[in-house]
Amino acid sequence: xxxxxxxxxxxxxxxxxxxxxxxxxxxxxxxxxxxxxxxxxxxxxxxxxxxxxxxxxxxxxxxxxxxxxxxxxxxxxxxxxxxxxxxxxxxxxxxxxxxxxxxxxxxxxxxxxxxxxxxxxxxxxxxxxxxxxxxxxxxxxxxxxxxxxxxxxxxxxxxxxxxxxxxxxxxxxxxxxxxxxxxxxxxxxxxxxxxxxxxxxxxxxxxxxxxxxxxxxxxxxxxxxxxxxxxxxxxxxxxxxxxxxxxxxxxxxxxxxxxxxxxxxxxxxxxxxxxxxxxxxxxxxxxxxxxxxxxxxxxxxxxxxxxxxxxxxxxxxxxxxxxxxxxxxxxxxxxxxxxxxxxxxxxxxxxxxxxxxxxxxxxxxxxxxxxxxxxxxxxxxxxxxxxxxxxxxxxxxxxxxxxxxxxxxxxxxxxxxxxxxx
Numbered sequence: 460x461x462x463x464x465x466x467x468x469x470x471x472x473x474x475x476x477x478x479x480x481x482x483x484x485x486x487x488x489x490x491x492x493x494x495x496x497x498x499x500x501x502x503x504x505x506x507x508x509x510x511x512x513x514x515x516x517x518x519x520x521x522x523x524x525x526x527x528x529x530x531x532x533x534x535x536x537x538x539x540x541x542x543x544x545x546x547x548x549x550x551x552x553x554x555x556x557x558x559x560x561x562x563x564x565x566x567x568x569x570x571x572x573x574x575x576x577x578x579x580x581x582x583x584x585x586x587x588x589x590x591x592x593x594x595x596x597x598x599x600x601x602x603x604x605x606x607x608x609x610x611x612x613x614x615x616x617x618x619x620x621x622x623x624x625x626x627x628x629x630x631x632x633x634x635x636x637x638x639x640x641x642x643x644x645x646x647x648x649x650x651x652x653x654x655x656x657x658x659x660x661x662x663x664x665x666x667x668x669x670x671x672x673x674x675x676x677x678x679x680x681x682x683x684x685x686x687x688x689x690x691x692x693x694x695x696x697x698x699x700x701x702x703x704x705x706x707x708x709x710x711x712x713x714x715x716x717x718x719x720x721x722x723x724x725x726x727x728x729x730x731x732x733x734x735x736x737x738x739x740x741x742x743x744x745x746x747x748x749x750x751x752x753x754x755x756x757x758x759x760x761x762x763x764x765x766x767x768x769x770x771x772x773x774x775x776x777x778x779x780x781x782x783x784x785x786x787x788x789x790x791x792x793x794x795x796x797x798x799x800x801x802x803x804x805x806x807x808x809x810x811x812x813x814x815x816x817x818x819x820x821x822x823x824x825x826x827x828x829x830x831x832x833x834x835x836x837x838x839x840x841x842x843x844x845x846x847x848x849x850x851x852x853x854x855x856x857x858x859x860x861x862x863x864x865x866x867x868x869x870x871x872x873x874x875x876x877x878x879x880x881x
Contacts, residue, residue, distance in 0.1 A: 471561040482557040485570055495547045501527030503534075505547075507567060523555070525569040533572050540574035541581065543688050552576030581691070588693045588718050597700040601724045606705045608744045610673040610737060611640045614704070616661045618649045623680015623711055623730035630734035638741050643672075649679040649710075654689040659698050669703055674737075677719070678730035679710040690717035699723055709733035830861040847874055
């Protein structure tokens with residue numbers, strides 16, 4: 460048997476002594492927290508990890524512990540300074556002592572923490588996300604959307620039991636102007652590890668009914684400011700930035716502006732402030748409409764009065780012009796009447812002369828006048844005989860004279876010879 464061999468416990472004690480001798484003090488260490496958990500005694504156990512900047516694979520890991528008396532003080536201090544809980548997945552700068560226990564092995568005991576480092580990391584992470592959104596061309600898309608003037612149909616993403624949601628609804632319902640708002644709640648978890656996925660799922664549901672709404676309100680009232688980390692999420696930010704409706708954020712914090720606030724169309728501090736934003740906007744439009752209504756009524760009354768005056772003047776002028784026109788027409792009618800009377804009289808005289816002439820002619824060619832002048836008329840069967848061809852031997856004819864008539868029988872018909880003249 461080799462007398463220089465060591466038992467495991469002996470080797471571990473030597474390692475412990477070597478670490479204590481060579482790393483006797485405390486050291487500031489940068490790392491990311493992982494698997495943070497607190498037991499019933501108040502002690503906090505966790506792992507510290509370091510990731511490759513490019514591949515994000517873990518390149519170093521160490522077990523850590525924060526004893527209960529230290530953790531109670533450091534966690535409260537960290538949350539007050541950073542606005543978030545001491546939990547997994549955050550970058551921290553902690554002061555640690557290096558420990559090695561024969562049974563539990565290598566570990567780091569936390570004795571102090573620098574919240575400003577974490578704040579810087581949070582800010583740096585925000586800037587990286589904002590830079591990525593800008594490079595993708597989506598950073599200002601939601602802010603560039605036009606919010607309708609009459610924005611009163613609002614999709615609300617919030618926890619149904621949140622006091623902030625109730626405040627929001629009460630503020631809208633009891634606005635001084637009696638303006639009407641239509642809201643629909645799309646429930647979501649607003650804090651914790653599941654909040655990011657829950658809010659994105661609610662946005663997807665709103666998208667299905669996007670034509671029914673003018674805007675989306677993401678509100679969160681009450682609760683610890685340490686629960687705001689999900690609102691610095693790249694995935695949530697890119698969904699909000701590219702959403703087709705204006706998104707109004709009111710997640711209940713004043714000191715810090717999250718990535719969600721930056722990409723949203725409008726940021727308000729609280730749910731009540733979001734409600735006031737909608738009320739003020741709609742009230743402004745209502746006031747403008749009332750002013751416009753008054754101007755329209757006033758202009759209409761003035762225009763109507765002017766039109767009535769013009770119409771009265773036009774009526775008087777029309778009566779005057781009509782009177783003149785009637786007088787002119789009467790004069791024309793009188794002139795035409797005179798001309799017509801003269802023309803009719805002249806025509807009657809002319810026709811009278813024609814009748815007299817015709818009467819004289821008729822009288823001249825009348826058989827009575829012919830008989831008076833010594834001529835006779837020969838009739839056969841009551842008809843005047845005008846040609847010898849109308850007579851035959853033994854025809855009975857009637858000869859009329861001025862003072863009577865005689866009856867004769869034709870005994871001979873002698874035609875005129877060709878050489879004899881009329």
